[in-house]
Amino acid sequence: MDVIRSLAIFILAGFCEIGGGYLIWLWLKESKPLYFGIIGAIILIAYGVIATWQTANFGRVYATYGGVFIVMALLWAWKVDGFKPDKFDIIGATIALIGVCIIIYAPRVS
Template structure:
């Protein structure tokens, strides 16, 4: 295993991935591409949090800037007024 961690870390990782996939199905969007784009932004944030809490590597400012930028894009995609 990477980082000499226990294989037991696979279980919470798989649960998180399944949860993300399930939450993607809850997004009300008539265009699947929008839902996948929004999922991408959420996935980036979750990945940064995983690095921090599961792997013990504190994100640097560029990780935070990138995650916030992705989240802003996600919000624009999900909540922008559409005609």
């Protein structure tokens, strides 16, 4: 149950970071209205709060989130921007995801 909760928090935080960043991107790079940037900033703040819900220490959480972010960013680009990841994107994301699962979920000797 702890792993499922942890994964759900990583996914929620990922949506907030990517979604918030995307809204700011649209505001600054594609001349969308200011409220896109404001909403994006609020969502990015939510990301920072959501990440604290993890039970591991800061360093492990943020190291792990980096790998989760890689996978989610590629999925976002594919589904939202129409970018099709190639086999090297998929291989790299898989390696990153395996690495972060080891970092965050490997049993530790106390």
